Amino acid sequence: MTLKPVLAALDDDAAPLTHHQLRELYTLMAAVRHLDTAAVAWQRQGIIPGYAPELGQEAAQVGSGYAVDRARDFVFPTYREMGVARAMGVDMVGYMSTHKATWHGGMYNPLESRFAPIQAVVAGSVLHAVGWAHGQTLAGAQETGVAVTYFGDGASSQGDVHEAMNFAAVMKAPVVFFIQNNGWAISVPTERQVAGGSVAARAAGYGIPSLQVDGNDVVAVFEATRSALAHCRSGNGPVVIEAMTYRRGPHSTADDPGRYRTLDEERLGAGEDPLERFKQRLLADGVADEAFFAEAQRKAAEEEETIRAGIADLGPRPGAEMFSLVFQEPTPALQSQATAWREESEHA
Amino acid sequence: MTLKPVLAALDDDAAPLTHHQLRELYTLMAAVRHLDTAAVAWQRQGIIPGYAPELGQEAAQVGSGYAVDRARDFVFPTYREMGVARAMGVDMVGYMSTHKATWHGGMYNPLESRFAPIQAVVAGSVLHAVGWAHGQTLAGAQETGVAVTYFGDGASSQGDVHEAMNFAAVMKAPVVFFIQNNGWAISVPTERQVAGGSVAARAAGYGIPSLQVDGNDVVAVFEATRSALAHCRSGNGPVVIEAMTYRRGPHSTADDPGRYRTLDEERLGAGEDPLERFKQRLLADGVADEAFFAEAQRKAAEEEETIRAGIADLGPRPGAEMFSLVFQEPTPALQSQATAWREESEHA
Amino acid sequence: MPETTITEATATTAVGIQQLSMQQALNRALDEILNENPKTVIFGEDCGQLGGVFRITDGLQAKHGEARVFDTPLAESGILGMSVGLAMAGFHPIPEVQFDGFAYPAINQIVCQIARMNYRSRGTLPMPITLRVPSFGGIRAPEHHGESLEALFAHVPGLKVVSPSNPHDAYHLLKYAASRPDPVIFMEPKSRYWQKGPVDVGSADQDTAAHDGGTDDAGSLTGARVAREGRHLTLVAWGAMVSRCLQVAELAAEDGIDIEVLDLRWLKPIDAEALATSVGKTRRAVVVHEAPLTSGLGAEVAQLITQSCFATLKAPVERVTGFDVPYPSGDLEDEYIPNIDRILFGIQRVLEYRRG
Amino acid sequence: MPETTITEATATTAVGIQQLSMQQALNRALDEILNENPKTVIFGEDCGQLGGVFRITDGLQAKHGEARVFDTPLAESGILGMSVGLAMAGFHPIPEVQFDGFAYPAINQIVCQIARMNYRSRGTLPMPITLRVPSFGGIRAPEHHGESLEALFAHVPGLKVVSPSNPHDAYHLLKYAASRPDPVIFMEPKSRYWQKGPVDVGSADQDTAAHDGGTDDAGSLTGARVAREGRHLTLVAWGAMVSRCLQVAELAAEDGIDIEVLDLRWLKPIDAEALATSVGKTRRAVVVHEAPLTSGLGAEVAQLITQSCFATLKAPVERVTGFDVPYPSGDLEDEYIPNIDRILFGIQRVLEYRRG
Numbered sequence A, B: 001m002t003l004k005p006v007l008a009a010l011d012d013d014a015a016p017l018t019h020h021q022l023r024e025l026y027t028l029m030a031a032v033r034h035l036d037t038a039a040v041a042w043q044r045q046g047i048i049p050g051y052a053p054e055l056g057q058e059a060a061q062v063g064s065g066y067a068v069d070r071a072r073d074f075v076f077p078t079y080r081e082m083g084v085a086r087a088m089g090v091d092m093v094g095y096m097s098t099h100k101a102t103w104h105g106g107m108y109n110p111l112e113s114r115f116a117p118i119q120a121v122v123a124g125s126v127l128h129a130v131g132w133a134h135g136q137t138l139a140g141a142q143e144t145g146v147a148v149t150y151f152g153d154g155a156s157s158q159g160d161v162h163e164a165m166n167f168a169a170v171m172k173a174p175v176v177f178f179i180q181n182n183g184w185a186i187s188v189p190t191e192r193q194v195a196g197g198s199v200a201a202r203a204a205g206y207g208i209p210s211l212q213v214d215g216n217d218v219v220a221v222f223e224a225t226r227s228a229l230a231h232c233r234s235g236n237g238p239v240v241i242e243a244m245t246y247r248r249g250p251h252s253t254a255d256d257p258g259r260y261r262t263l264d265e266e267r268l269g270a271g272e273d274p275l276e277r278f279k280q281r282l283l284a285d286g287v288a289d290e291a292f293f294a295e296a297q298r299k300a301a302e303e304e305e306t307i308r309a310g311i312a313d314l315g316p317r318p319g320a321e322m323f324s325l326v327f328q329e330p331t332p333a334l335q336s337q338a339t340a341w342r343e344e345s346e347h348a
Numbered sequence C, D: 001m002p003e004t005t006i007t008e009a010t011a012t013t014a015v016g017i018q019q020l021s022m023q024q025a026l027n028r029a030l031d032e033i034l035n036e037n038p039k040t041v042i043f044g045e046d047c048g049q050l051g052g053v054f055r056i057t058d059g060l061q062a063k064h065g066e067a068r069v070f071d072t073p074l075a076e077s078g079i080l081g082m083s084v085g086l087a088m089a090g091f092h093p094i095p096e097v098q099f100d101g102f103a104y105p106a107i108n109q110i111v112c113q114i115a116r117m118n119y120r121s122r123g124t125l126p127m128p129i130t131l132r133v134p135s136f137g138g139i140r141a142p143e144h145h146g147e148s149l150e151a152l153f154a155h156v157p158g159l160k161v162v163s164p165s166n167p168h169d170a171y172h173l174l175k176y177a178a179s180r181p182d183p184v185i186f187m188e189p190k191s192r193y194w195q196k197g198p199v200d201v202g203s204a205d206q207d208t209a210a211h212d213g214g215t216d217d218a219g220s221l222t223g224a225r226v227a228r229e230g231r232h233l234t235l236v237a238w239g240a241m242v243s244r245c246l247q248v249a250e251l252a253a254e255d256g257i258d259i260e261v262l263d264l265r266w267l268k269p270i271d272a273e274a275l276a277t278s279v280g281k282t283r284r285a286v287v288v289h290e291a292p293l294t295s296g297l298g299a300e301v302a303q304l305i306t307q308s309c310f311a312t313l314k315a316p317v318e319r320v321t322g323f324d325v326p327y328p329s330g331d332l333e334d335e336y337i338p339n340i341d342r343i344l345f346g347i348q349r350v351l352e353y354r355r356g
C-alpha cells in the first residue's frame, strides 16, 4: 500500500497576495456574479436559449483561474467555467456565444486565450489535458506549462477520468485535475455519486498528491492552485485539487431544483456566500472599503452591458461555415453538399 | 479523507482447510497445470489455433475458484481463467472450444456452470458483475449470492473498472473484484501500467476494503476469497482482492516474450513456482506423500486425454447457428439471409 | 398537424382513446410495464426523483419505489454494463441515456456486450434490455444533444432499433419492445415529446387508432406504417421527420402531387416489404432523415427500394438528409435538419428526373 | 496474386521498387514519417519494445527513442483522448488501437472530440491525427479481432477514412494520411500484412507502380484505383476483399466475363466519380465487404452508383457482404466473409437480371 503522497513544492514561501491582488480577485468575483445572474435573466428574456449558472462557485473559479499563467498554461473547461474564463481574460462575448446558440464551443480563440473550447461532454476533455501536458514534457521545456482540467463531482464517475489520472501519473504529466465538488450532478447529490465521499481521496491510489480545499474561500483556492502549478511545473507529475463548494442555482436554466431539494436544504448546503464572505474579510483586514465594493459593482454592471450588446450584435453565423469549418482540407463531397445547400437556400 | 476500510467479516473463525480439502486443491492445481501445458502443445500441433496460458497463476485461480459457492455465486472470467473454470467444475471441453475456434465464449452452459462466457474484451465484464450483484440485492435474498469478477493489472487501466468500482460501492453491491496482478499486460510491465503500483490501493478511494495477497500461495488466496465472499454475503458491499502473481509464459501462443523480457528477468520475477511450493508445504505438513502426487499427476494426464478427445470430436458448428443464435426472436430479414446462405452453400 | 390543435380540455375524449403527449404516453407505458412485469427495473442519470430531464420517468420512483426506479452515478458505460449483469440475473432493464450524444461512451458495452451476449452464450443469456435514447435534433440544445445514431445502431448485429413518431406508437412500441426477449434501442424524437395526439391505450394488438393524421388501419407493431396514402411518390421517414413529411405532403397536394408517407418505425429490422409495396405503387421515393448523408440509414433504405423496385422505378431514390457536418448550434439547426423546402426540392428532382 | 509468388530472395528488385510485405511497407512508412516530421509521435498498447502485436512499429522505439514511440496503459479512450491533447499542443499523433473491436471503447473520443475539435474551435485547433486500426477478419482470431468498422467511421462528420489493399498503397497512403491536417482513420487489412508486393518507395506523387496485379497508371492517392480493367461488370471492394475480387475476376474471365475491379481505397470521402466512370462503362456493379449487410458501407456505394448511373444501369447493384450476425469464431469465418462462390453468385444475379 502506498502512503498518501504529498506535494513536492508546498509553495509555503510563495509571496502572499498583495492588497492589489486581493482587490482584483474581488473585482473579478463581482463581475462574474453579476454576469452570471444577468445571463439567467437573459435566458428568461429570450436573449439566449439556455445557460448553466455558476452561482456559488465564484471563489473556486476565480481563485483557480487567477493562478493560471496565461503565458504557458492551458485550461480545459466544462460548460460551467464562466468564472475561470473571465479570470483568465477570455473574450466574454465569444464565451457567451455558445449560450446564444451561435457556435458550439464558443467564438473566442482557444489558442490565444489558453482556454479550450467549451466542452459539453461530461469528462470529455480531461484526457485532452493529459495529452497536452505530456506534450509539454515531450517539448522538454524547463518550468513547463501546466494543463488545468476542470470537472465536477458527477464527471468524476466517468471512466475517462480514471484513465486520465492513471495516464497522468504513469507519465508524470504536468496536469492539475481541478474538481469543483458542488454537491450536485443535476439532481444527484454527491453522496450517491462519489463512493467514499471524496474525489481527492482517490488520488492516493494513483500516487498522486491531492488537496481538498474550501472552495468558497477564494484565497485558499488560489493558494492551492498556485502550489499545484508549482509542483507540476517542476516535473513532479500531476496534482488533484478538490474544491468543496455548492451549486446554489439550478443545474441549468432548464432545470427545476425544487423537484429534488428544498429551499431549506439549499440554504444549509450552500453555507456562507463566497462573495459576501470575501467582502467581510477584505473589510475586516482593511484591504477594501465600501466605496471599492460599490465601484466593483458599477464596473460589473457596465461590463455586463457591453457583453449584452456584443451578444445582441452577434447574429447567426453564415450557414456556409457549417461546411467550411469541418476540415482543414474540405472534401469534394462536402463541397458539393455546400453548393447544393447554397443553391437550395437561394431558391427556396 | 477516508481511512482505509477493513473487511467486516475477517473470517478469522472460519474452519481451517481440512487435509482432504488441501489435497483437493493440489489435485486441481496439478490438473490445471497439466491441461495448460498441454493446450500450448496442442496449439503447436495444430489442434487448436491459439491459447492464452496461465502458467504460474494456478494458485490464484484454483484458490479463488475453490472458494466460490456454485449454488449461489457467479463468476465473470476473462480469457485466462481456465484454472478458475476447472476449480468450479466447468465442462472443460466446452471451455476449450473457444480456443479451438468453435464458438466465441465457449460451449459450456454459463447459467448452469455459474461461469459467464469467456470474455475477450479487456475489462468487458467487470460491470456485468456489478449489475448481476445488484440484481441479488434487488431480489432481496438473505446471505446473498456474490459476483466474482476476474481481471488483470492491464485491465485495471480501463475506464469501465473505475465505473464498476464506483457503482458497486455506491450501491453496496456484493461483488468481489479479483485482480490477478501477474506483472504483465502483454509486453507492458505493471510499473508502467498501474500508477501507484497497486490496484488494491485504489479501493480505499471508493471506501472499499481491499486485500493484497500472495497470489502464489493457494491457501492464502482461498482464505482471502472466503473472507471477501463472507463480507459481501452479509450485505457489506464490495471487496477488492489483488493476488500478486506472475505470468510465467507468453501472453498467448502468438506472443514472443523474448522481445520484452529476458529469461533471467522471468526467473526473478516469477519467484517460486506455486505448485512446487504447495507440494513442499503438503509434504512438510504430512498432508500428502509422493504417492499422492504421482496419482494427481496420473489423473491430470488422464483428464487431458479425455478433454483432447472431446476437443477433437467437436467439429465445426453448423453454419446455420450463425443466424439462429443472434436473437431469441429472429427477424425476417435475418431469416432470409440464412436462407440465401443455405442455398448458396448447397449450390456452390 | 392534428395534435397541435388539441387543447388540455380535450385530454380525455373517449374510453380507450386518450389525448396524450408523447411524454405522457411514454410515462404511462413505463408505469404499466412496471406494474405488469415485476422483473422490470428503470435506471439512468436523474431518472429517479427528478423523473428524467424530459420527465419521461416522472413519478415512477415515488410510485414503484427506489429499488425499481433509480439514479445511477454519471457514467453511461456503467449504466449499460450494469444492464447486462441485471439481464443475466433475470431482470428486464430499461436503462436511459440522457441524450443521444451520450450513448457514445456506452457503445463498447452496447456493441460488444448487449448485442452479442445471447449469441456468445448460445441463447442461454438473453438480453431483454430496452435502451431509451432521447434522440434527434430540433430543440436548440447544446452540443451533443441533437444527434441521430440510428445508422450506427442498425449496423450492429444483435440489436433491434425502433423510433416512434407519435404518442400512440410511442406508447405501444415501448410496451412491445419491453416485452420482447431481445435488446431494443428505443429512439425517442425529443422534439415531439410535447405534441399531443390520440392514444388508444387499450389496443396493444389492434393498433386501430387514427393517429398523427395517418390513415393506416392495419399496421402491426412490428412493421412500418403508412402515415398517409398517396399515388405519386413515397416519402420514407422516421421519428420527428414523419410529421414534417406529412406537412410537405399537404403542401404538395396543393400542387396536385399525391404523396404517400411511410413511417418506417423499425429501423432494424427494416420493413422491406412495406417499402416494396409503397414504392411498387408510387414508383418514386425520397428518404428523409436528420443524420448526416454519408453512410446514413437513408442509403440502406434507398438500396432496399432499388433492389425490390428497380424495374419500375422512375427515378433514382433521392435522399434529403442532414449534411456531413457535425450537428450545428441552434442558430444553424434549421439549415441542417431537412426543412420543408429541401424536401420539396428532393421531390422535384425525382419528379423531373428524365433518363439519359 | 503476384505477391504470393515473390520470395525473400527477390526482396529488392530495382532502385525505387522494393518487394515488401504490407507490414514492412507500413513499418518503413512510419520510420520515414518519424524522420521527416519531428512533431510525429507514435503510441498505443505494446507499440514500443514489442513493436506492436503485428510488428508494424517494430524497431521504431529503439531507433527514434522512447519519447516518440511509446507504450500507454491499456485504455483506448485514454489513447485517443490523449491524442486530442497532443494535437492541441502541436503534435501529429499516430495512435494505434490494437484491434478493430477495441476501437469501441474510444468511440466517444473519436466521434465527439477528434472529429469535431477543428469545427468546434472554428479551425484553430486542427486534429492531424492518423489512427491506425488493424482491421477486418480472416485470421481465425479470438472474438472482437475481426471487425469491420468502416460504416461507422464513414458516417462520422469530420473524419476521413482510408484502407489500403496492397503494400504499395499502404506505404503511400499512410505517408499521405500522416501528412494531412485532418484526422484520418487508417484501416489496415490484417489478413494482408504478410503478403508481399512491389512498393515504389520513391514515388509519393506519381503512384505509377504496377501493383497488386492492377493496371492503374494514373490513380492519385486521394481517389479510388482501378485494380483491374473490365467491360462487363464492376466489383467494388476495399481492404482484403480487393485481392479476393481479383481472384474472382480471373475465374470469371475463364467464362468470358470481363470484370473491372475498383479498389475504393478512400471510404470517406468516397470517390463517386470513379464509381460513375466505371459503372457508366460496365453498367453493372457488385459491392463486396466483410461488414454486416444492413447499414453497411455497401449501401452507400450502391446508392452512389444508382444515383449517377440510374439511366444506364442494367440491374440493381448487388451487395455481397458479411451477414447481420456477430463476427463468428474461426471455424465459421469462411462462411461469414464473402467467399469466391458467394461473389460469383452475386455477379450471376446481376448478369441474369431481367426487368419485370
Ligand SMILES: Cc1ncc(C[n+]2csc(CCOP(=O)(O)OP(=O)(O)O)c2C)c(N)n1
Pocket (backbone or CB within 6 Å): A080, A120, A121, A122, A123, A151, A152, A153, A154, A155, A156, A182, A184, A185, A186, A247, A251, C045, C074, C098, C102, C105
Ligand atoms: C457524457 C455525458 N453524460 C451526460 C451528460 C448530461 N449532463 C450534463 S451536466 C450533467 C451533470 C454533471 O455534473 P457535474 O460533473 O457534477 O458538474 P456540474 O453540472 O455540477 O457542474 C449531466 C448528467 C453529459 N453532458 N455528458
Ligand SMILES: Cc1ncc(C[n+]2csc(CCOP(=O)(O)OP(=O)(O)O)c2C)c(N)n1
Pocket (backbone or CB within 6 Å): B080, B120, B121, B122, B123, B151, B152, B153, B154, B155, B156, B182, B184, B185, B186, B247, B251, D045, D074, D098, D102, D105
Ligand atoms: C479493450 C481491449 N483492448 C485491448 C485488448 C488486447 N489485449 C488482450 S489481452 C491484453 C493485455 C491484458 O493484460 P492484463 O489485463 O494484465 O491481463 P493478462 O493478459 O495479464 O492476464 C491486451 C492489450 C483487448 N482484448 N481488449
Ligand SMILES: [Mg+2]
Pocket (backbone or CB within 6 Å): A152, A153, A154, A180, A181, A182, A183, A184, A185, A186
Ligand atoms: Mg457537480
Ligand SMILES: [Mg+2]
Pocket (backbone or CB within 6 Å): B152, B153, B154, B180, B181, B182, B183, B184, B185, B186
Ligand atoms: Mg496482467
